[in-house]
Amino acid sequence: MIARLQSTLGALLVGSLFSTFLSGTVSMQVAFYSTVYQKDALRLKLTVSVIWLLDFLHTVFICVGDWEYLIADWGSNVEDWIPWSIAASVGLTALMTFVVQCFFAYRVYLVSREKLYFAVPLAFIALARLVAALVSTAMMVRLGSYSRFRHDVGWVFTLGLSLSAVLDVLVAATLCYFLRKNRSGFSSMDNVINALTFYTIQNGSMTFVATVAALACWVSLRNLVFLALHFVITKMYANAFLSTLNARKAIRLQQSSAERDPSLPVALNTSTYARGFEINRTHNHHTHASDDIPMTTKVHINVEESIHVDGDYEHETNDSDDPTKVPSDM
Incomplete structure (x- = not known):
């Protein structure tokens, strides 16, 4: 009896506590973003607000689920019972995953120089994952039993998690491919691209591992360990999205430092950031500002031209570098 409770309600409680911490x-990260990136585009600010709201509601629902499991209905057959709040948390996880994965799919579209045949399949997979998860939510509410849910439509839940894991791999692999393809040959720019590639792999691997772990427990175990891991997936996606945005000025600072001293390594440290920088190209007395390096890899450099680098810390660059225009760091 004790062992069964540890693998069901115990796992649920541990997953809820860790999820609340995340x-x-x-x-x-939302507070940091609101302080540092006040000039971002409105649509990006709204996306951040949606992510924060979904995360908050998800935390509320899992806390309500803990209360129903451990307090309100303690003593009944809670091990096979699906409260409405737990079913709702699955739907919120699907919405969070969809928003974040569409964000990264759009960045694939930009980093691939607006090639739809790379981005559209990713968006389609994200939509299919959302539909599968919403169907799972509806059936959980209707059936109210894990055993019946597994028997009747468990494959839908399995499909949703599988699609999510596959999409994580595809997005990370595609972004890494185009990042490496856009290497300029200049050490400072290549250092930034290397850092962005590392960041892409790091965030993609975190969400992938959490999703695969939840899928493996769902398929192989007949307890609630999968649900504890599923709670964490939502927070992983939210943190991956926000950490991508908040790293921009830190990368910009390191890029500016590397231009002045190529021996400096590129380090990602979101606690520091630059006032701004720009790279200007001078050719026949005409100057063209390149795109913001942390936000895009669309850097056009002709080796026959002279390169002039200004570290202007008194002038604030436009932080509305819409990270949806960041094909480069995730």
């Missing part, structure tokens, strides 16, 4: 990091 929700705190999401709120901290």
